[in-house]
Structures are given as structure tokens and as C-alpha cells.
Amino acid sequence: MSEDPEEGMLSWDESVFRDERVFEIDYVPETFQHRESQMRTLQYTLRPATRGSRPLNAMVRGPPGTGKTTAIQKLFGELRAETSDVHTVRVNCQMNATRYSVFARLFEGIFDYEPPASGISFKKLFGQVTEKLVEEDDVLVVALDDVNYLFYENEASDTLYSLLRAHEEYSGARIGVIVVSSDPSLEVIDELDSRVQSVFRPEDVYFNVYDREEIAGILRNRVERGFHDDVVSTTVLDYVAEKTAESGDLRVGIDLLRRAGLTAEMRASKVVEKRDVDEAYETSKFVHLSRSLESLSESETELLEVIAEHEGKQAGEVYEEFQAVSGLGYTRYSEIVNKLEDLGIVATNYAEVDGRGRSRELHLEYEPEAVLSRLE
Numbered sequence: 044m045s046e047d048p049e050e051g052m053l054s055w056d057e058s059v060f061r062d063e064r065v066f067e068i069d070y071v072p073e074t075f076q077h078r079e080s081q082m083r084t085l086q087y088t089l090r091p092a093t094r095g096s097r098p099l100n101a102m103v104r105g106p107p108g109t110g111k112t113t114a115i116q117k118l119f120g121e122l123r124a125e126t127s128d129v130h131t132v133r134v135n136c137q138m139n140a141t142r143y144s145v146f147a148r149l150f151e152g153i154f155d156y157e158p159p160a161s162g163i164s165f166k167k168l169f170g171q172v173t174e175k176l177v178e179e180d181d182v183l184v185v186a187l188d189d190v191n192y193l194f195y196e197n198e199a200s201d202t203l204y205s206l207l208r209a210h211e212e213y214s215g216a217r218i219g220v221i222v223v224s225s226d227p228s229l230e231v232i233d234e235l236d237s238r239v240q241s242v243f244r245p246e247d248v249y250f251n252v253y254d255r256e257e258i259a260g261i262l263r264n265r266v267e268r269g270f271h272d273d274v275v276s277t278t279v280l281d282y283v284a285e286k287t288a289e290s291g292d293l294r295v296g297i298d299l300l301r302r303a304g305l306t307a308e309m310r311a312s313k314v315v316e317k318r319d320v321d322e323a324y325e326t327s328k329f330v331h332l333s334r335s336l337e338s339l340s341e342s343e344t345e346l347l348e349v350i351a352e353h354e355g356k357q358a359g360e361v362y363e364e365f366q367a368v369s370g371l372g373y374t375r376y377s378e379i380v381n382k383l384e385d386l387g388i389v390a391t392n393y394a395e396v397d398g399r400g401r402s403r404e405l406h407l408e409y410e411p412e413a414v415l416s417r418l419e
């Protein structure tokens with residue numbers, strides 16, 4: 044590595060980054076452009092909470108990386124600044140995909156400590172959460188983020204039912220619910236039990252995919268905060284925006300900027316070039332896949348491995364292999380296939396098999412290598 048800055052090279056203690064943290068996954072941006080109308084609707088649904096009343100429920104939908112979580116974080120921040128009589132709890136359902144663990148997170152949000160690890164019954168947990176709300180005369184606003192995971196585990200109806208009927212069991216309990224789905228193919232309301240449908244009439248708020256110009260504007264903001272001046276040219280930024288617009292997931296663009304910066308540093312370059320973006324993209328384009336794989340259980344991972352090793356094979360054949368490694372039965376196998384399909388990792392299609400009618404084939408939506416290397 045050259046140490047002569049005159050030649051446009053970075054010395055070992057220099058960095059292209061001004062503040063690398065702005066590219067981190069949990070960074071909440073100061074400016075939140077292009078979401079004014081969605082924020083207005085959500086503020087309207089939550090307004091009753093500031094007056095001590097039960098807020099309206101809301102349903103936030105939109106593809107991954109379109110700012111849904113950020114909107115919730117901003118709103119909850121505003122609400123907490125406004126009043127101390129409202130508890131706001133965002134539950135990540137990818138990590139908490141059962142009714143019990145959702146309520147364990149609510150308990151934690153309200154009491155500021157975790158429920159006993161020895162495990163108490165759901166009824167008791169539920170009772171403690173609601174009693175505390177009534178006792179303190181507080182309102183609770185719950186955001187079930189990535190609620191689609193509750194649907195994949197068949198836990199959505201029970202969870203919502205408990206939240207929405209809490210005031211009937213504990214009179215005076217005031218809870219508002221925001222469900223956030225990032226699965227465009229999930230019909231949230233249709234998939235709920237009728238007993239839930241009859242009490243859940245949320246305000247619908249849609250987060251559309253940002254277009255290329257919007258993406259460039261948002262990323263420019265990040266570049267200004269995250270990189271030193273003149274590290275990322277307009278041409279390179281536009282190139283990053285173009286790559287990001289292919290999926291529309293802003294997370295790809297943010298990851299791409301950070302990785303391209305690191306790649307430039309590796310070359311000891313003071314500027315990020317297109318080739319750094321190209322190199323980084325080979326990893327960044329899998330941001331969504333990596334995130335989906337994070338929360339898979341052991342048997343889900345096992346099945347995915349089998350599918351990756353038997354790309355395009357028939358469902359029956361894949362089952363036999365899976366059964367041999369996991370010992371699980373066909374019903375569980377089908378459930379996992381459905382979940383992997385909902386997650387957009389696996390696709391199934393029907394093919395004609397000679398003389399045996401139609402049969403289901405399993406395919407990966409990604410190159411098998413990309414999946415397998417991320418499961419290690």
C-alpha cells in the first residue's frame with residue numbers, strides 16, 4: 044500500500060468514511076424523505092393515544108426495504124416525546140414468531156425487564172401485561188414488525204385476537220396495533236380467522252417501492268454523512284441507485300455503499316469507483332437472502348440444504364432425502380416448503396411426469412451456491 048497521499052492513495056490511518064455508522068442496519072436516518080403521506084396517516088391513527096384513548100389500528104404493507112420499520116421508529120420516537128403515558132413496543136416477529144414470545148417482548152417493554160426465564164403460562168403473562176396497563180392508566184401501542192412471520196407459523200390470528208380483545212378481559216386496557224407486512228403476496232386480512240376479522244378493521248397504509256431518483260436522493264444524503272467529500276462522485280452514486288432500483292430494496296443500496304467504500308479502501312484508493320460497486324454488488328445483492336436465512340430453524344435449514352443439493356427434483360424425492368436427515372414427517376415437510384416459498388427462497392412448479400400425471404418440482408430462487416455458502 045502506498046503512503047503517498049499526493050498520488051491519490053490512502054495512507055494506512057486514513058479512511059474514505061466520515062462516519063461509517065450511518066450504514067449500519069439499525070441506524071435511524073435524520074431525514075426521512077418521500078414518506079410524508081404515510082407518516083401523516085399513521086400519526087392520525089396514533090393521535091388518540093396522546094389523549095389517553097385507544098388508538099386506531101393500522102396495517103402497513105410494502106416490499107422489503109421501503110422504510111416501514113423506519114416509519115415506526117420515527118413515530119414511536121415522536122409519541123414518546125409527546126407523552127409519558129404511552130408505551131410503544133416494536134416486536135420483530137422474524138425473531139419472535141409465536142404469540143408467547145410476542146407477549147414476552149411486550150412484558151419487557153412495559154416492565155423494563157424480561158419475564159421469568161423459568162416460563163410462566165401465556166395466560167399469566169397476558170394478565171400481567173394488561174393489569175399493569177390498567178393500573179398505570181397507560182396506553183400501549185404495539186407494532187408487529189414483519190408480521191408475515193407470524194402467519195408462516197400460524198400464530199397471527201391468536202396473537203391479534205389476544206391483543207384486540209384485551210379490553211374485554213381486562214376492562215380499561217387500551218391497546219392499539221400496527222401490523223407491518225413485507226410479504227407482498229400475503230393477504231393479511233383474508234388470512235386471519237373470521238373471529239379476528241370481525242374486530243380488526245385497520246387503516247391501510249402502503250409503502251410503494253422508491254423509484255430510481257428517490258433512491259439516489261436518499262442515498263446522496265447517506266453519502267454526505269457517511270463519506271468524506273468527493274469520495275463518491277455523482278456518476279458512481281447514480282450507478283449505485285441504478286443497481287438498487289433493480290430490487291427496490293434500499294437496504295441493498297446502503298450495504299452497497301458501505302462495501303464499495305471498504306473495497307476502495309482495500310485498494311488504498313481515496314475515491315470509490317464503479318468497479319468497487321460492481322465488486323461489492325456480488326455480495327450486496329444477497330442482502331435480502333441473508334436476512335431471510337437468519338431466523339431459519341434447524342430443520343428449515345436442513346431442508347433448504349437438501350433442496351439446494353437436489354435443485355429441480357420432485358417433491359417426493361426431496362422428501363425422502365429430507366426424511367433421512369431430519370426424521371420429520373410429510374406434514375411438517377410440506378409446511379416448511381410453504382414457508383420457504385413464502386420467503387421467496389424456494390419456488391415450486393408443477394410438471395408433467397411421463398405416465399404419472401402432474402408432480403411438484405422444487406427450485407431455488409437463487410443460485411444453489413449462494414444459498415449453501417450462507418447457511419454455513
Ligand SMILES: Nc1ncnc2c1ncn2[C@@H]1O[C@H](COP(=O)(O)OP(=O)(O)OP(=O)(O)O)[C@@H](O)[C@H]1O
Binds near residue numbers: 078293294
Ligand atoms: N425515506 C428514507 N430515507 C432515508 N433512509 C431510508 C428511507 N427509507 C428507508 N431507509 C433506509 O433503508 C433501510 C431499510 O429501511 P426499513 O428497514 O425501514 O425498511 P422496511 O420496509 O422496514 O424493510 P423490511 O420490510 O425488509 O423490514 C434502512 O436502513 C433505512 O434507514
